[in-house]
Amino acid sequence: MTLLLKLLLAPLLVVASSLAGRRWGAPVAGTLVALPIVAGPILLVTCLEQGPRFGARAASSALLGLVSLAAFTVVFAWCSRRTGWVGSLAAAWLATLALDLALARLTVPPFAGFAIVLAAAWLALRVFPAAPASSAEQSPSWPWWDLPGRALATAALVVTVTTAADTVGPSFTGVLAPFPIATSVVAAFVLAQQGTDGAVQTLRGVPRGLLGFAVFCLLVAVLVEHLGTPATFAVALAATLAVQLAWRWALSRRAEPALASG
Structure with missing residues (x-):
């Protein structure tokens, strides 16, 4: 069962x-990849294979991974402003x-980790390169192997991390x-197909979407043992x-006055 997961x-x-x-x-793509679509299954398999206590510690550490x-x-x-997708x-x-190597050495309570994630997301948005005021978003022609490649890369990560859990610890x-x-994968393809503007628009959605991701990790960390x-x-x-939908609604409400004044 866990192998299928x-x-x-x-x-x-x-x-x-x-x-x-x-x-x-692009903005929706960035928000979607900020959801725990990979970390969630990794933490689920970790809890099933290693037990709730191990899983709770892993989820607490995953909060710090969101800083990375x-x-x-x-x-x-x-980097996308100066080099192609390989260099970026x-x-x-x-x-x-x-950052992962440094943060893995730290042990912080889940709620402190949650606060650190929110601060990191705020700081990331503050130092992000400016997005274009307006741009006509292209519709790139994706290669046939794009989706299978994403799926295989994701499966490889999940198998690698969960298999190594015994060795590397929670x-x-x-x-x-x-x-x-x-x-x-999303960022590399968008940069190659749509250029820097598309990459910046897409990636800006990731720190904006980290609130929901952080809520997920926090709840797993504090609830799974109980x-x-x-x-x-x-x-x-x-x-x-629920948090992600409410946050997107709040962002859209904030954008409406700016659009009306423009």
Whole structure:
């Protein structure tokens, strides 16, 4: 059962979010990849295989991994102004891995980790390169192997992290859970197909969407030892979707006066 979860759940979620992003545009794609579509299955499998106590510690560490995810978006967005997707991806991955290695050594309470994530998301948006005032979004021709490639890359990450959990422990397992595999694939393809403006628009949605992701990790960290795995993940998923929808509604309400005045 857990093998099927590793091989199917996260890859299917990545493919579904990719298709939705293509349908509704770059900002939606960025928000979708900020959902726990990969980290959620990793934490679920970790709880099932290693037990709730191990899973709670991993989820707490995953909050710190979201700081690295926010840093990834900033580094990639700035590098995309000067180099192609290969250079941008290499620089962003190096920054992410360096932060992950440092953050895996820290132990912070879940609520403190939650506050750190919100501060990191706010800071990321403050230092993000400016998005274009208006741009005609292109409809790129995606290669046939794009979606299978995303699914295979996601499955490889899930299998690698959950298999190594016994060796690396809950802290490193959790910090690696939000590693930006889905975000990397989306960002690289958007940069190659739509240029810097498309990449910046897409990646700006990631720190904006980290609130829901952080809520998910927080609830798993504080509830899984008390409610058990199935109930905790059901509650965390419902809360994440509710928070994400409410946050997008709030952002759209804030944008309406600016559009009217423009």
